[in-house]
Each structure stands twice: as C-alpha cells, then as structure tokens.
Amino acid sequence: MDRERRKFERKPAEARKEALILATLDLVAENGVRGATVRGIAKQADVTQGLVRHYFSTKEELISAAYEYHMNALTDQTAASAKDGKARSRLARFISATLTPPVVDARSVALWAAFLNKVRHDAGMRAIHERTYVYFRDHLEELIKAALDEAGQSSKSEKLRYLAIAGNAVIDGLWLEGGALPDAFSSGELAQIGLRSVGAIIEIPLEAEAEQP
Amino acid sequence: MDRERRKFERKPAEARKEALILATLDLVAENGVRGATVRGIAKQADVTQGLVRHYFSTKEELISAAYEYHMNALTDQTAASAKDGKARSRLARFISATLTPPVVDARSVALWAAFLNKVRHDAGMRAIHERTYVYFRDHLEELIKAALDEAGQSSKSEKLRYLAIAGNAVIDGLWLEGGALPDAFSSGELAQIGLRSVGAIIEIPLEAEAEQP
DNA sequence: CAAGTAATTATGCAAGTGTATAATTTCTGT
DNA sequence: ACAGAAATTATACACTTGCATAATTACTTG
Known part of the structure; x- marks a missing residue:
C-alpha cells in the first residue's frame, strides 16, 4: 500500500546555497567558526555532508x-x-x-x-x-x-x-x-x-x- | 667530554601554571578557543602535552x-x-x-x-x-x-x-x-x-x- | 649518597575533522 | 517513457583532537 517515498528532493542551486549559508550562520553563532563543522552544517540544513562540498568546494569558501x-x-x-x-x-x-x-x-x-x-x-x-x-x-x-x-x-x-x-x-x-x-x-x-x-x-x-x- | 644535559627542568608549580596560561592566551588570541589545542599550548610553553593535563585536568579548566x-x-x-x-x-x-x-x-x-x-x-x-x-x-x-x-x-x-x-x-x-x-x-x-x-x-x-x- | 616522590615525558586510543571519490536517485528533454 | 545529466547520498581516508595511562627523570630529604 504505502508507496516508497522519494528519498530526497532536488532544489534549485540558489535555494540550497542559501539554506546552507543560513545553517552555517546558526552554527557559527552558536559554536564559533571552528565549531561549525561541515557535518553539523549538513545536519542543520537537513542534508548530507557530501552536498555541502558539492556547492562549496571548501569550508573556507562556505x-x-x-x-x-x-x-x-x-x-x-x-x-x-x-x-x-x-x-x-x-x-x-x-x-x-x-x-x-x-x-x-x-x-x-x-x-x-x-x-x-x-x-x-x-x-x-x-x-x-x-x-x-x-x-x-x-x-x-x-x-x-x-x-x-x-x-x-x-x-x-x-x-x-x-x-x-x-x-x-x-x-x-x-x-x-x-x-x-x-x-x-x-x-x-x-x-x-x-x-x-x-x-x-x-x-x-x-x-x-x-x-x- | 660533553656531559649529557638534563632532559628537562622542574619548575615551581605557580611558574608553570602561569607559563601555560600565557601560552594559552597567545594561542586563543591567534586561533580562537577551539583553535588553541592542548598540543599547541604545550608547544608554545615548550613543554609536552602531558604536562598540561598534569596542571589542568581538563582543557575547560585551563x-x-x-x-x-x-x-x-x-x-x-x-x-x-x-x-x-x-x-x-x-x-x-x-x-x-x-x-x-x-x-x-x-x-x-x-x-x-x-x-x-x-x-x-x-x-x-x-x-x-x-x-x-x-x-x-x-x-x-x-x-x-x-x-x-x-x-x-x-x-x-x-x-x-x-x-x-x-x-x-x-x-x-x-x-x-x-x-x-x-x-x-x-x-x-x-x-x-x-x-x-x-x-x-x-x-x-x-x-x-x-x-x- | 641512596631512595622515594612528584614533575615531566612518552605512548596510545577512540572520537571527530575536512576532504576526496564512488554509488545512487531525481528530474528534464525528447 | 526513457536515456542522460546533474543533484544527492554513501563510503572511505588521513589527520587532528582531548584525554588517559604508563614510563622516565630530576630534585629533595633522611
């Protein structure tokens, strides 16, 4: 009965980037730059770690x-x-x-x-x-x-x-x-x-x- | 001829503590709290990592x-x-x-x-x-x-x-x-x-x- | 001067880090 | 409906981190 749900959704690049940036700001405000880990940011944006890297090729850039x-x-x-x-x-x-x-x-x-x-x-x-x-x-x-x-x-x-x-x-x-x-x-x-x-x-x-x- | 030198010197606790604190302040100012690693502090104070732990049982305390x-x-x-x-x-x-x-x-x-x-x-x-x-x-x-x-x-x-x-x-x-x-x-x-x-x-x-x- | 004790070094470990790369999944154009 | 491409996930690796514990060393005291 229950059809298998989509495992993720594709969103426009700009929306994803902004979401990642907002997640980053949240974590930086809370834990500082070093405390804002790539994994933490991904989690905050409800996304996997790899995606962060896909949009920002380095943490510095993000x-x-x-x-x-x-x-x-x-x-x-x-x-x-x-x-x-x-x-x-x-x-x-x-x-x-x-x-x-x-x-x-x-x-x-x-x-x-x-x-x-x-x-x-x-x-x-x-x-x-x-x-x-x-x-x-x-x-x-x-x-x-x-x-x-x-x-x-x-x-x-x-x-x-x-x-x-x-x-x-x-x-x-x-x-x-x-x-x-x-x-x-x-x-x-x-x-x-x-x-x-x-x-x-x-x-x-x-x-x-x-x-x- | 060359007599073997002392491998380290024992110093009064207060002097060591202060040296560690000063080293910590240097690194915190430069790299932030998370960037001031125990190893880095030890190196800055010209001491091994274990000694930091000996005087401050946790990084938080230091x-x-x-x-x-x-x-x-x-x-x-x-x-x-x-x-x-x-x-x-x-x-x-x-x-x-x-x-x-x-x-x-x-x-x-x-x-x-x-x-x-x-x-x-x-x-x-x-x-x-x-x-x-x-x-x-x-x-x-x-x-x-x-x-x-x-x-x-x-x-x-x-x-x-x-x-x-x-x-x-x-x-x-x-x-x-x-x-x-x-x-x-x-x-x-x-x-x-x-x-x-x-x-x-x-x-x-x-x-x-x-x-x- | 010998021995004990506390300071100091040496070594190890499990968890977390950024980054790289491969494996999937969703969506678009025809 | 069906490829193909791009977005997204999954997995892996080398390195750093704080903390723990064992092994040495220097100094004091009798």
Whole structure:
C-alpha cells in the first residue's frame, strides 16, 4: 500500500546555497567558526555532508559566503532607514535603526565576534569587512556632515573626522552591549541613549527627530 | 667530554601554571578557543602535552583560568589610574588609561571576541565576566557621579544610569576600534576623542584634566 | 649518597575533522 | 517513457583532537 517515498528532493542551486549559508550562520553563532563543522552544517540544513562540498568546494569558501551574506543583511537593514527627509531626521533614523532589533541582536554580536579572527587572518574576509565597515562609517560621516551644514555649524574635515569616530564608537558600543546583555535594556532605550549621546557630541538634538520622515 | 644535559627542568608549580596560561592566551588570541589545542599550548610553553593535563585536568579548566587571568590583568591596568585627586581628574585619567596601550591592543580585542562564545555558554566563565564587567561599569558610574557632584550638577539615579551607559558605550566602542584597526588612529588620539566625547555627554570638559593628579 | 616522590615525558586510543571519490536517485528533454 | 545529466547520498581516508595511562627523570630529604 504505502508507496516508497522519494528519498530526497532536488532544489534549485540558489535555494540550497542559501539554506546552507543560513545553517552555517546558526552554527557559527552558536559554536564559533571552528565549531561549525561541515557535518553539523549538513545536519542543520537537513542534508548530507557530501552536498555541502558539492556547492562549496571548501569550508573556507562556505564561511566566506556566510560572512558576506550576514554583513550584507546588516547593512541592508540600516541603509534603507536613512532615505529622504531633512538631514537631521535622516541621521536620527539611521542611528535609531542601528540600535533597534533586528540589528541589535545577540546572534549578530556572536557572529561578529566569531568571525573576527578569520577577518584578521584571511585577506578575502578582510576585504568584505573593509567594504561594509567603511560603508557604515562613511555613511554616518555623510549624515553628520549634512546635519551640521543644515544647522549652520562648521563641518571642517578635521572636526568631522572626530565626530564620525566618536559617533561611530557610541553606536558600536551600544550595539555591542545591547547584543551581549539583551535583558539589560528596555525596548527603545538603546536607541534613545544613542540619539541623546550622538546629539550631545555633535551639538544637535536628535531625540525628537527619530519618528517623522 | 660533553656531559649529557638534563632532559628537562622542574619548575615551581605557580611558574608553570602561569607559563601555560600565557601560552594559552597567545594561542586563543591567534586561533580562537577551539583553535588553541592542548598540543599547541604545550608547544608554545615548550613543554609536552602531558604536562598540561598534569596542571589542568581538563582543557575547560585551563581556558577558564586563562580568561580570569586576562580579565584581572585588564582591570588592574585601569583601576590603578583613578586614585586620588579631584573627581573630574580621576574620571579623565580613568578614561585615558582605558583608551591607551596596553589596554587598547589588538590582542586584547581578539581575546575578548574569542572568549565571548564560551562566556555565553559556560556558567563559570559568565561569573568571571559579570564580575569584571560590572566592576568596570560601576566604577565608571561612581566616577561620573563624583564629577557631577563636584561640578554642582544634578546626579539623579535615572540621569546617572543614562550617562554611565552612554559613557561606557563610547569607551567600549573606541577600545574596540582601536584594537581592531591599530593603524587607523594616531598615538593619543583615541584617548583624546574619548575625553571629548564623554565630556560632551556629561557636560563637563575633561580634555585638560588627563595629566595632572 | 641512596631512595622515594612528584614533575615531566612518552605512548596510545577512540572520537571527530575536512576532504576526496564512488554509488545512487531525481528530474528534464525528447 | 526513457536515456542522460546533474543533484544527492554513501563510503572511505588521513589527520587532528582531548584525554588517559604508563614510563622516565630530576630534585629533595633522611
């Protein structure tokens, strides 16, 4: 009666690759890069070990792909928030997006930490890092410059450099703490602190600006 | 003629333990916790594998000891800086010490990242973390409160909480960036940025206060 | 100076690792 | 419906891993 079921299903390459990448990110976040074994990844993606190798000819390659995927997801989540509107408002929304879930998230921080070593040693990984990091920081610097100009304040490059570094540091630090101690902050608190702090540093109040376009 | 040399030397237990811990930290910083193999640690400490096991009956135990050793070293390096003097000056020197080598250092950041996963999963490691993290943050909050009182500003607990979180975030963020991108900042620049930023946040200038007691 | 003891080395083992290759199974085009 | 090709599974191998235990060696103490 019971007809023999298919033993597996063939799926489009892109879907399989993405599934493998997501499985990899899960395991890397949980156990680190070395702890994310090929067998573990296969199991997480509900697939046999050989298939991993079929799509990524080496573990290194899979790890790089996963890192790039993750970093792209992160930047996508923030970049979209800072379109249109007054400069001050764009800046505020950018900060707010960066300090709110899903960007603030334990898994993200765990991934960041887990990949750090690889980034330091592997040229390909470092290239991905540079691209996204510089993108983030330049974006922030641009937004700060626009806000200063709009407010009629000076935005000399020397001063701007300091403001971008400092602003970036507050945001990074808050992002880190929010991810590492998820229960230590109430909803919205991180974003509020971020807005107040960056506002104090650049001498432009930002708190009221986060909502409206 | 050539008398047969001793094949090894017996050393006091404490010296051996410390040597093993230092070797462990080297390898963890370089390759992560899983990458720091017992054999590698033994080799780094110029010793055979069996000896590691003789002093630390499990790898877990050695890793914990190394983490505790490292965290203690970090707090020792900062705590000493904030003794005596006016509150504003103590705060400034504390920030300055935290944003200057040897606290700011690529190896430290690498270690922090490498241990993060372990800290999340192991109760013993988490206890060590809580102790040092809370110590640092409470210390900063205390210093900020003293500086506010000294300046005649209000230091209500709600406001103080915000200031401590924000100040801590700037410092963490700068520490992170200084360690991750050692060549991106000139000597003393990080400390200067940290002082200016925290000063802006708490509305008390700190830059001139870093030197004198 | 001899002997005992603790530090240190030497050797071994079972489980897990990445990678390579062969054997199946599913799906598509005709 | 039926090849043929590509996706997927299955199996194997050499190497590393943490841990265990036995064999040496250096130092202390009487």
